[in-house]
Amino acid sequence: MAVLPIRIFPDPVLMKKAAPVEGVTAEVGAFIDDLLETMRCSPGGVGIAAPQVGMLRRIVIVDVSAHRRGSQEQNHGLLVLINPEILAMGGKQVVREGCMSVPDYTANVQRAQWVLVDALGRDGERRIIESIGFEAVAIQHEMDHLDGVLFLDRVVSVKTDLFRRKKYR
Amino acid sequence: MGQFALSVVGRDRPGIVAEVSRVLFELGCNIEDSTCTILSGQFAMILVIAHEKFSSSAEIDPFFDPVRKSMDLTVSLHTLKDEEVSREKGFEGRPHIISVYGADRPGIVYSVARELARLQVNVTDLNTQVVGAKDRPVYMMVLEVDIPERVDMKELEREFDKIRKELSVSISVRPIESLEL
Numbered sequence: 001m002a003v004l005p006i007r008i009f010p011d012p013v014l015m016k017k018a019a020p021v022e023g024v025t026a027e028v029g030a031f032i033d034d035l036l037e038t039m040r041c042s043p044g045g046v047g048i049a050a051p052q053v054g055m056l057r058r059i060v061i062v063d064v065s066a067h068r069r070g071s072q073e074q075n076h077g078l079l080v081l082i083n084p085e086i087l088a089m090g091g092k093q094v095v096r097e098g099c100m101s102v103p104d105y106t107a108n109v110q111r112a113q114w115v116l117v118d119a120l121g122r123d124g125e126r127r128i129i130e131s132i133g134f135e136a137v138a139i140q141h142e143m144d145h146l147d148g149v150l151f152l153d154r155v156v157s158v159k160t161d162l163f164r165r166k167k168y169r
Numbered sequence: 170m171g172q173f174a175l176s177v178v179g180r181d182r183p184g185i186v187a188e189v190s191r192v193l194f195e196l197g198c199n200i201e202d203s204t205c206t207i208l209s210g211q212f213a214m215i216l217v218i219a220h221e222k223f224s225s226s227a228e229i230d231p232f233f234d235p236v237r238k239s240m241d242l243t244v245s246l247h248t249l250k251d252e253e254v255s256r257e258k259g260f261e262g263r264p265h266i267i268s269v270y271g272a273d274r275p276g277i278v279y280s281v282a283r284e285l286a287r288l289q290v291n292v293t294d295l296n297t298q299v300v301g302a303k304d305r306p307v308y309m310m311v312l313e314v315d316i317p318e319r320v321d322m323k324e325l326e327r328e329f330d331k332i333r334k335e336l337s338v339s340i341s342v343r344p345i346e347s348l349e350l
Binding site: 048067068138159 | 345
């Protein structure tokens with residue numbers, strides 16, 4: 001396993017659309033291991049998407065179980081989502097998000113309160129996952145990366161929603 | 170390379186940013202960091218600028234004379250020492266939001282700020298506004314602060330209780346939970 005370098009905005013790879021994974025091969029499995037290790041070594045990191053390490057494939061990893069608030073909410077622990085699709089979403093919540101690829105800012109972003117996601121798991125099996133709260137935010141944020149969308153694209157107001165990062169970890 | 174703090178204040182209208190940035194562009198200054206806001210109809214800009222050759226603010230200052238006159242702007246500049254310029258925060262602590270509101274009266278900001286300073290809580294953002302009807306003004310203050318781990322939150326609450334009683338204001342403190350993605 002290896003920790004991969006994180007691509008930082010304005011790296012053009014972050015603005016591109018990722019392609020579906022054709023099959024969950026051993027090679028894809030090895031990449032997922034690296035992606036997971038990369039996420040784990042980032043302090044406080046609860047999610048990562050393949051384009052953040054320059055790989056334009058539809059793979060995201062989310063794990064809010066170690067997060068202060070995320071751990072107190074319903075969550076699935078480690079989630080590896082390959083070719084994820086949102087089947088349904090509803091409700092609203094505003095959460096302050098930071099992104100490893102945009103180190104200078106955090107922002108309040110409005111997201112759906114819950115999502116229903118269809119994805120392949122690490123084992124290549126298809127599953128439907130219902131997620132709410134912080135975990136649902138993390139899934140939506142990471143899935144945006146697969147379409148070249150950053151949380152900055154979702155900021156509604158500079159005055160009330162965008163914050164210079166005050167905490168350097 | 171010299172770095173400078175630049176502040177510009179003037180009655181809000183279109184063109185202030187354009188004029189100030191034109192002067193900076195023509196001088197060859199880089200805008201390193203900036204924020205702008207409107208306070209009671211005054212447009213206020215604070216910028217950190219850098220220039221490859223200039224080392225003293227006095228070399229730059231006269232170039233703003235035309236916009237001082239034509240747009241009636243108050244422009245001030247001072248030179249920053251290298252060690253003063255930092256992109257990293259200098260204080261440790263967990264980020265919190267503190268909201269304070271109540272009938273407008275003197276001393277609200279000071280009472281809260283004094284207590285925070287005593288506990289070595291660092292204020293990283295502060296907004297205040299008078300809202301509500303003219304005959305019943307309400308003072309609103311929202312702060313972002315970093316509270317050091319060693320601060321006893323119960324003690325902070327006890328001190329805020331005194332302020333709540335003394336000034337009849339509501340104060341709420343809550344942690345900022347952010348997701349690192």
